[in-house]
Amino acid sequence: MSDDARDQLLDAALMHVPxxxxxxxxxxxxxxxxxxxTPLAHALFPRGAVDLAIAFHKRGDAEMVKRLKAENLMSLRFRDRIAAAVRFRIEAIENKEAVRRGSSLFALPQYAGDGARLIWGTADLIWNTLGDTSEDYNWYTKRATLSGVYGSTILFWMGDDSEGSHETWAFLDRRIDNVMQFEKVKAQINDNPVASRLLAGPNWLLSKLKKPMAMPDPDLPGHWKPSSGADRG
Incomplete structure (x- = not known):
């Protein structure tokens, strides 16, 4: 019931957002x-339209994941799988004006954190769906880099009026190529004996950085949940 109400509210809101x-x-x-x-609407979206905008973004994320799982991308190079995922995410957007309005909303200081978390979440979903298994600092750098690629591509797409968003996909390919060039240079530096010695200290520090631990679902069986004060005798 609550999921139906969420969708009904979001669908109705999209008629007014432009x-x-x-x-x-x-x-x-x-x-x-x-x-x-009204009470249910406020329970589902405590911050009102801000939470509706977040739900709109997450709806697009869900559509992207669904398409990624349905498509067979194994024959593509990995850089092309990443590019396809970003393209799928943008093609999942049903209302460009809603994205423009959302960009303005999340540019406000009080909501900038929400906007950054949404972009990071999209990048994280892409890597996880494509099977990323990194456990060290690369977990962070992959998502930070892809967040930059996705964010800049979205900004370009909002101003793109080319047929079929052709210019956007060309821009996306250039951004992916830039990232791959950076990774190539990074690998060359690590393979260089002199450079690797100079970077021994920073690399040691980075080696201590691990991906965040997944939080257990407290609603699943087998997890102890401390009782509240009200439960104590």
């Missing part, structure tokens, strides 16, 4: 148009 942005007016109009009870 005119009113991700605003309180849009949130109120979405409640009215969707016939979702």
């Amino acid at each position: 005119f009113d942005g991700w605003s309180e007016s849009t949130f109120k109009a979405a409640i009215e148009d969707s016939d979702v009870e």
Whole structure:
């Protein structure tokens, strides 16, 4: 029921976002148009339109993951799988104006953290879906680099009026090529005896950096959850 209400509110909001942005007016109009009870709407989206904008982004992420799992990309080079994933994510966007409005919203200081987490989350989903197994500092660098690629490509796409977004895909390929060139230079430095000695200290520090531990799901069986004060006798 709550998932249906989420979708109803988001679908209703998207009709108003091009005119009113991700605003309180849009949130109120979405409640009215969707016939979702006001208390439930506020329970599902406590921050109103900001949480609706986040839900819109995550809907696109889910569509991207679904397509990545459905497509057979194994015959592609890995750099082309990454490019395909970014393209799938952009093609999952059903409303370009909603993205423009969202970019303005998440550029505000109070919501900049939310915007950064959304982009990082998209990059993380891409790497995880493509089977990334890195455990060290590369876990961070891969996601940071892809976040930059995705963010810059989205900005380019918003201003692209070429047929079929042809210019955007060309821009994406150039960005991926730049990343691959950087990785090639990094590998050459690590293979160089002199450079590797100079970087021994920094590399040792980086070797101590590990990917964050996955938090166990507290709702799954087998995990102890401390009782609240109310449960104590």
